[in-house]
Structure formats: C-alpha cells, structure tokens
Amino acid sequence: MTVVPTEAETRPLVAEPSAPRRPFSALNLVIDIVLLLFCVLMLLPLLFLISNAFKTPQEILAWPPTLIPHDPIVSNFTAVLTTTPLLRWIGNSALFATLSTICIVATSSVGGYIFAKFKFRSLHAIFILFLATAIVPFEIYMIPLYFQAQQLHILNSIWGLLLGYMVMGFGIFLIRQNVEQTIPDELLDAARIDGANELAIFVLIVLPLLRGALAALAVLAFFQAWTAFAWPLIVGTTKDSYTIEVGLALFQTGFTIDLGRLSAASTIVLVPSVVLFAILRRNFVRGITATGLKE
Amino acid sequence: MLARRQWLFAMAALLPILAIFAWVRFYPIEETLRMSLHEWNLISKTRPFIGFANFQELFGDELFLTALFNTTVIAFGTLAITIPVGMGIAALINYRLGSRLAGVFETTTFIPYIVPLVPAAMAWKWIFDARLGPLNAFLSLFGISPLSWLFDPVLSVICVIVLCAWQAIGYAVLIYVVGFRNLPTNVFEAAKLDGASGLQAFWHVAVPLLRPITLYVSVVTLISGFNVYAQAYVLASDAQGAPGRQVRVLVLDMLENSFRNYRVGYAASEAVILLAIVLLLTLVQFSLLRERGAR
Numbered sequence: 001m002t003v004v005p006t007e008a009e010t011r012p013l014v015a016e017p018s019a020p021r022r023p024f025s026a027l028n029l030v031i032d033i034v035l036l037l038f039c040v041l042m043l044l045p046l047l048f049l050i051s052n053a054f055k056t057p058q059e060i061l062a063w064p065p066t067l068i069p070h071d072p073i074v075s076n077f078t079a080v081l082t083t084t085p086l087l088r089w090i091g092n093s094a095l096f097a098t099l100s101t102i103c104i105v106a107t108s109s110v111g112g113y114i115f116a117k118f119k120f121r122s123l124h125a126i127f128i129l130f131l132a133t134a135i136v137p138f139e140i141y142m143i144p145l146y147f148q149a150q151q152l153h154i155l156n157s158i159w160g161l162l163l164g165y166m167v168m169g170f171g172i173f174l175i176r177q178n179v180e181q182t183i184p185d186e187l188l189d190a191a192r193i194d195g196a197n198e199l200a201i202f203v204l205i206v207l208p209l210l211r212g213a214l215a216a217l218a219v220l221a222f223f224q225a226w227t228a229f230a231w232p233l234i235v236g237t238t239k240d241s242y243t244i245e246v247g248l249a250l251f252q253t254g255f256t257i258d259l260g261r262l263s264a265a266s267t268i269v270l271v272p273s274v275v276l277f278a279i280l281r282r283n284f285v286r287g288i289t290a291t292g293l294k295e
Numbered sequence: 296m297l298a299r300r301q302w303l304f305a306m307a308a309l310l311p312i313l314a315i316f317a318w319v320r321f322y323p324i325e326e327t328l329r330m331s332l333h334e335w336n337l338i339s340k341t342r343p344f345i346g347f348a349n350f351q352e353l354f355g356d357e358l359f360l361t362a363l364f365n366t367t368v369i370a371f372g373t374l375a376i377t378i379p380v381g382m383g384i385a386a387l388i389n390y391r392l393g394s395r396l397a398g399v400f401e402t403t404t405f406i407p408y409i410v411p412l413v414p415a416a417m418a419w420k421w422i423f424d425a426r427l428g429p430l431n432a433f434l435s436l437f438g439i440s441p442l443s444w445l446f447d448p449v450l451s452v453i454c455v456i457v458l459c460a461w462q463a464i465g466y467a468v469l470i471y472v473v474g475f476r477n478l479p480t481n482v483f484e485a486a487k488l489d490g491a492s493g494l495q496a497f498w499h500v501a502v503p504l505l506r507p508i509t510l511y512v513s514v515v516t517l518i519s520g521f522n523v524y525a526q527a528y529v530l531a532s533d534a535q536g537a538p539g540r541q542v543r544v545l546v547l548d549m550l551e552n553s554f555r556n557y558r559v560g561y562a563a564s565e566a567v568i569l570l571a572i573v574l575l576l577t578l579v580q581f582s583l584l585r586e587r588g589a590r
Contacts, residue, residue: 031387032396038384039403042461046410048429049418063432107312118305126313133320135577137522139546140566143553144326145319167315198304227411229525230546234554248413249529252420259421266414277409281402284409288466289473 046270052263053077060259076264085239086265089247096158096232096243097225100165104221105214107167112175113206117188127176134169139230146234156241164231165224171217174287178213179206216287219280226273244269331567335560342560349564359565362548369455369527369544370520376460377516378509381467386497388468389475401472408465416529419458420445423530451531451542458526463519467512474508475501507584514580518573522546545569 047067052060054072080086115127145164146155154160183206191201207214232243242250248269252262277284331349335342353359388400407415422430423444431441444450478501486496502509524546531541541547545565553562 028391028394031391032394035384035387035391035396035400039400042404042407042464045418045422045461046406046415048421049414052421061427063429065429065432107315110308111312114305114308118301120302120305123305123309126309129321130316133316133324135573136320136324136570137518137573139522139524139549140570140573141320141323141327143549143559143562143566144323144330147326147559148319148323163319166319167312169316169320198301202308223409229412229528230550233528234550245411245413245525248417249525252417252529259427262417263421266417269411270414273409273411274406277406278402285405285469288469 049263049270050267052259053267055260055263057258057260076260077268080261080265080268084247084251084265085242086244086247086268088240089242089244090269092158092161092236092242093226093244096161096165096228097222099158099162100225101218101221103162103166104168104171105218108171108175108217109207109210109214110202111172112177113179113202113210115172116176116179117183117185127172130169130172132169134173138164142231142234145231149235156236156238160235160241161225161228161232161243164235165221165228168217168221168224171221174217175210175213178210182213183209212283212286216283219283220287223277223284327563327566327570330560330563332564333560335558335563337557337559345560349561350568352561353564353568358543359548362543362545363568365452365543366521366523366545368452369459369523369542370517372453372456373459373463373520374513374516376456377463377467378513380460381464381512382471382502382505382509384464385468385471385475386501388472390493392476401468404468405465407462408469412462412525413529415462416458416526419454419461420530423454445531448542454530455523455526455542455544458530459520459523463516467516470508470512471505474505478504510580510583514576517576521569521572521576524550 048065051065051067051069053076054069054074055066055076056069056071056073059066059069111130115123115130142164149155149160149163152159152163154163187205188201191205196204227245228243229245229249232246233249236242236246239247248265251265332344332346333342334345334348384400384404388397388404391397391400422428425431425441425443425445428444430444435441442450444454482500482504483496486500491499523544527542527544527547546569549562549565549569552558552565
C-alpha cells in the first residue's frame, strides 16, 4: 500500500542522511527511504487525528485529506473542554495510575528482593504461585473481582479501580531477576557483619541499587493503568468516575458524532501520553525488553 | 540462628504482599473456576453445582462459537502481519544501526504500541469510515466502490486485525532489534566468506537463530490477541452504540453474559476456556524452548 499525499512531505527528510562523510551507498539510501515511508505510514493515523482536531467541519470532509489545516481553529478544543468532564477524566486516570504505580513498585521491590536473596524452600513455592498469576490474563478473573469491589462498596471510585491494579506478578519477577544479577550476596553479608539489620540493608543498600529497574517498572505500571480499558469500563458507571479511556470511548457513543470534537478530545489524551513516553523512553524500553530477554 | 532470623524477616516482609495477592489474584481466579461449575445467576438465590453443563451449553451456543471464531481469526491474523513485518523492519533498522536515523526509526515504530488505545482507535475509525473515511476515498481512485468497513461482518474483523497489528508491530520491532543486536557476528562473517548475499544470510542464518525470539513474540501476540476487547469495542460501536453490529469477541461475549444476561457462572466458564487457550499457548512456548535447549 502506498500513500500518495505523504510522499512529498518525506522527501526533504530523506535528503539528510546522505549528507554525512560516509561513502555514498545506494542501498543505504533505499533502506532509509523504505524505513521512512514505513514510519510515516505508522504515524499517519495519529497525525491525521491531530490535524482533524484543528479543522472546520467542511475541511474534515475534503478529499484528499489535508495534513495541515488551511485555517486552523481551536473551537473544537474549547467545545470539548466546556461540554464534557474531560479534565476530570484525565485527573481520574492520573490519580489511578499514580496510586497503582506506587502499590506495584512497593510490593514488587520488597517481594523481588526477598525472593532473590532469601533462599528458603517455602518461599520458592510462594514465588511460583505469584509467577503463575502473571500468566493468567486479567480478563479471566475480572468478573469475580468486580463482585468483590461491589461488596466493599468501592465501585465508581478510584479505590475500585485500584483493586484490580495493586500488584503485578511480572513486576516481582522483574525485580527478582535484577537483584540476582546486580546485587552480590557478599555485599549484604558484609553489611550484616557490620551489624546492620535486615530492614536497614533493604532500605539503605538494596533500594538505591535498584533505582534503574524500579524506574523501568514504574513506567510500565503507570502506562498499564493509564491505558487500562475493560476494568475501568465495568467498575466505573457514573460519568464522574470514568477514566479517560472509558470516557473517550463512551463520548463517541453518547453524543452525536462530531468528528472535529472527537478528534480534539482524542488529541488532548494522545499528546501528553506521547510526550510522557518520549521523556521516559529509556526506562520504558528497558522494562519492555526485560520481558523478552529472560530465558 | 541467623538463618532463622532471616526467615522471620522474609516472612514478615512477604506477609502483606501475600495477603494482597490472595485477595486480588488467588481468590478471584479460584472464584472463576468455581463459578464455572455452578448455575450462578445474579437474579436467583440458589446457585447449584452443575458440573460441566455450562461448558456443554457453550459449545452449542452460536454467539459463543462466533466469538471464539472471530477471536481466533483476530489473534492469528494479527500474528500473520506482525511477525514478518516486525522482523523485516527490525532487520532493516539493524542494517542501518550506525546511521543517526536508526533511533528515530525505532522510536517511531514503537509509538503506536504506547499510545492509549481509544484515541488511536478513533483515528482508525475515521480512516475506515464508509462515508467520510480516506480509505474508501483512496480506493475509489482505483474504481473500487465504497465498502462499509466497520459494518460488514468480515471486513470489520479485518479492521480489528489491522488495528491490533498496527499496535503489535512496534513491540515486535523492539524485541527483534534487540535480538538482531545479540546475534553472534562471526556467523555472518562466515556466511559472507562462503559467498552468501545479505538476503541469503538473513534467511538462512538470522531467521533460524532468531527462532526463540520469534516464538516469544508469537506467543505474546497471540495471547493479547485472544484477550482483544477494547479494539473491537471502540471500532465497531457507532453513534447509537448498536450492539448487534459489534465484532463479537470472547471478552465481549463474556461481559455480556455476565452483566446483560446475569449469567455469571456461564460467563465464568467462558473465562475458563480463555484461560485454557492461554495456558496451552504458554505450554507450547516452554516446551519448544526446552526442546531447543536440549539439542
């Protein structure tokens, strides 16, 4: 599939890489062009979405679709922000994701450390149990969990959302791996001989050494909660308790479809997520690849 | 003496985590299994044990079978796009690793994986839209009459696959790039000395060496494919939220049985089938990896 209107836009970008002193290679140039086209294709849906958010209703219907609006307007944004509780939904999502991250980082750091450095057979059995929950997808036990939330009367609240995202089996596994690889037993034994108690060893020695891994896990946990869909959809049924993902999904069904406003609302959600990702990219990639490179 | 004190510390630290896991993971998983064997309706007081009757009924239930079929097609369809594209793009990025653009390519292909799903699905929904969408307008250039992508039962499944693959590719590329980077370089030098072209070396040397990674990415893609829900929910619900037109997937069918038909036990038995599929895939992955390790 080729996308005709974008080719023109990629051209000035292509000119750049052939500039360095490296000997010119036609093959490299071809590969760069293929990759650039592919990247543009991957981003195109999002670029159009952002562009549509600034268009007048007439321009949205125009063919071929314009990537840069002729006369950009912001009324879509102001309309969305004044007629829907979009900011409230973003606030709910941010609070939910932050609390979930704190819980997951706390439980995973303690659990991962204990499982890595305290080799008792009884503990190993518990670890296997925890790991098993990482394999079971959330959707499987979502419905009983919903009834638990109902009994606690925490539906339609942040606490209800949090109930499903307090722990992460994989997080414990990730930290355990990290402790095993980066913290030698000798270091801990030396501290013990010096008279440090177990709690002090964990807080003063282990935690600082785990900073990188914990940052990776935190980013992973935050994005997991930020993009959660099925659980917030069933837990939150009042307009005030929606997360941004749920609010946005229901926004399109509950209101008459106005593509400009829908795009504006989507853009308001999309742009901060991408910016956040760009800032945390290193941690994120580290967390993601850790899943693939165990073995 | 020391060991005993350490064991006490470990247990004291683990106890709260174990309690949380029991509360929000072990118990609801057990409940799913238990409910699946009961006639567990929201509106009736008695909830008798009925053995495998729910499962028997499921395999005569047309809606469930449609859901199972659609979900399987989506999972394998996503896989069929993700693996070759992911591996190919990663190979090209790896080839250009020295170039300043490599990082840009890597990050760009990864963006669809990290953006929140709902706004991204909004973008695709507009692209697929029968009347306003650029896809139909583009196809009309070739004399293809407009298709109602999101309403046709076959085409809408394709739309879900495209959306799922668009997201999954970023993940696959990331994992494969790391995989390529970790390949031993001397094998390639040997292949080059034997007169293999770049393409031959890729096909006969890199692809077989990357098999564990392909296996891993395949299983991850399939498992998330079987849990597809938000994609189908957003893409296929229109302004009135007409439920009859949605792409029926397992999680959707499960939630409908539970919350619309109040048949919680029946929904739980669907969850158990989903669990069985996920466990089977995980088992296949582990046994194939072990087989490889033995050789």
